[in-house]
Amino acid sequence: MVVGYVCLGTNDLEKAKAFYDELLAPLGGKVVLNTGRGLMYSNGTAEAGFLITTPFDKTLPASPGNGPMVAFKASTRKEAKEIYDKAIALGCKDEGAPGLRGPEGPHAFYGAYFRDLEGNKLCIYKSGPADA
Numbered sequence: 415m416v417v418g419y420v421c422l423g424t425n426d427l428e429k430a431k432a433f434y435d436e437l438l439a440p441l442g443g444k445v446v447l448n449t450g451r452g453l454m455y456s457n458g459t460a461e462a463g464f465l466i467t468t469p470f471d472k473t474l475p476a477s478p479g480n481g482p483m484v485a486f487k488a489s490t491r492k493e494a495k496e497i498y499d500k501a502i503a504l505g506c507k508d509e510g511a512p513g514l515r516g517p518e519g520p521h522a523f524y525g526a527y528f529r530d531l532e533g534n535k536l537c538i539y540k541s542g543p544a545d546a
Contacts (some may be wrong), residue, residue, distance in 0.1 A: 419454065419463035420484050422534045423476025427451065430466045433504055433531055438464070440497060441486060460489075480534040485537035490545045491524045498526035498537040506530055519543065 424430040431445070431453055438444070443464065452467030460502035464484065469476050488494035495512040502508060510527035527537035 417462045421465040425476050483535040488540045491540045494538045494540045501528045
């Protein structure tokens with residue numbers, strides 16, 4: 415099974431665009447499709463895309479859930495920490511500082527967690543051994 419893209423909601427597309435343009439740029443992310451109410455980001459690979467959109471059902475506002483999360487893959491642990499630091503500087507709420515989750519080794523998981531300006535939970539991570 416392959417995930418094609420992940421979608422999060424926003425109530426302010428322009429504010430979300432400014433935030434995600436800056437946050438995702440170091441990962442190669444840029445808008446590849448603008449539907450007028452949604453923006454699809456990609457890094458130009460065959461990996462999953464990321465969509466931020468206003469709700470289809472306009473009678474209810476976009477709202478984050480407790481449990482859903484989007485995780486962005488970093489190339490190095492250093493890059494993961496830099497993206498987390500940038501997110502906090504952009505006004506995100508900390509949900510778990512950068513660090514190793516579990517044991518070091520070939521399957522190690524280094525991650526950091528934060529909530530975007532709408533309250534959606536995001537993760538930036540690097541799996542595998544420590545950076546050389």
